[in-house]
Amino acid sequence: MIAETHHDEVAIQGGPLPEILLPTNCPGCGIALVMDNLRTHNYVCTECGHHFRLGADVWISLIADNGSWQERWSDVRSHDLLDWTVPKPYQETVERLLEDGLNEAVRTGTCTLSGRPIWLATFDFGFVGGTLSIVAGERLARGMEQAAASGIPYILVSASGGARMQEGVLALMQLAKVNAAVGRLHSARVPYFSILTDPTFGGTAASLALVADINIAEPGAAIGFTGPRVIKQATYADLPPGFQSAEFQLAHGQVDMVLPRTELRPLLAHLLEMYR
Numbered sequence: 517m518i519a520e521t522h523h524d525e526v527a528i529q530g531g532p533l534p535e536i537l538l539p540t541n542c543p544g545c546g547i548a549l550v551m552d553n554l555r556t557h558n559y560v561c562t563e564c565g566h567h568f569r570l571g572a573d574v575w576i577s578l579i580a581d582n583g584s585w586q587e588r589w590s591d592v593r594s595h596d597l598l599d600w601t602v603p604k605p606y607q608e609t610v611e612r613l614l615e616d617g618l619n620e621a622v623r624t625g626t627c628t629l630s631g632r633p634i635w636l637a638t639f640d641f642g643f644v645g646g647t648l649s650i651v652a653g654e655r656l657a658r659g660m661e662q663a664a665a666s667g668i669p670y671i672l673v674s675a676s677g678g679a680r681m682q683e684g685v686l687a688l689m690q691l692a693k694v695n696a697a698v699g700r701l702h703s704a705r706v707p708y709f710s711i712l713t714d715p716t717f718g719g720t721a722a723s724l725a726l727v728a729d730i731n732i733a734e735p736g737a738a739i740g741f742t743g744p745r746v747i748k749q750a751t752y753a754d755l756p757p758g759f760q761s762a763e764f765q766l767a768h769g770q771v772d773m774v775l776p777r778t779e780l781r782p783l784l785a786h787l788l789e790m791y792r
């Protein structure tokens with residue numbers, strides 16, 4: 517399907533990547549990490565291929581053409597509607613994360629990729645585990661509805677623990693809402709590409725992340741619904757080797773490809789060219 521790619525014509529990242537906090541040694545192979553070296557390889561270990569987790573700001577820099585990002589609805593914020601206090605007050609958690617410079621578990625906006633306009637939404641695992649909240653669902657659904665109306669392709673990057681328990685059933689309702697919005701993309705025949713990164717679990721995996729036209733997983737990413745520890749406790753069963761890895765999901769037909777991060781942007785540029 518992708519025999520005639522133009523990888524040499526598309527940069528592996530849109531703009532300079534922000535620095536991220538890294539351990540001193542790679543958890544995959546143990547080598548000492550060098551920030552500049554990792555940044556030029558999209559935070560993939562050059563020795564063993566370990567893919568480090570990225571926040572939304574890095575993903576935006578990686579995918580969007582330099583200077584093209586226009587964020588939408590960043591002023592739509594989460595509030596504690598259920599007086600949630602366990603293990604700590606939800607409102608305090610949200611305010612602390614905002615002070616740390618994070619803005620919700622999903623950020624969305626428009627940009628170009630290799631000169632072509634796209635809608636882009638990225639989960640941020642650093643914000644309450646990348647959980648699907650009322651605000652996250654609203655940002656996702658609004659972007660998809662506008663993409664469907666304008667015919668602009670939609671790209672999602674997921675890293676999520678599932679629905680946000682601090683918002684209870686109101687968070688669970690977002691699964692249905694975002695899936696209805698995905699349906700609008702499909703009805704309008706607007707391309708939808710999903711990139712599943714480590715980890716993508718729960719309601720996010722069970723709703724929008726695995727129902728794109730093409731589902732692309734990062735090597736080694738953990739992808740599933742319920743985590744293996746809980747499944748083991750409930751079933752007393754031995755789980756197969758590699759259970760819930762990206763490679764396991766590829767072998768079982770849940771994702772369409774497992775692709776190294778350094779090849780992602782050229783592939784997306786090629787897909788946008790194919791689907792225009």
Ligand SMILES: [Zn+2]
Pocket residue numbers: 542543544545546547561562563564565566
């Ligand atoms: Zn390594």
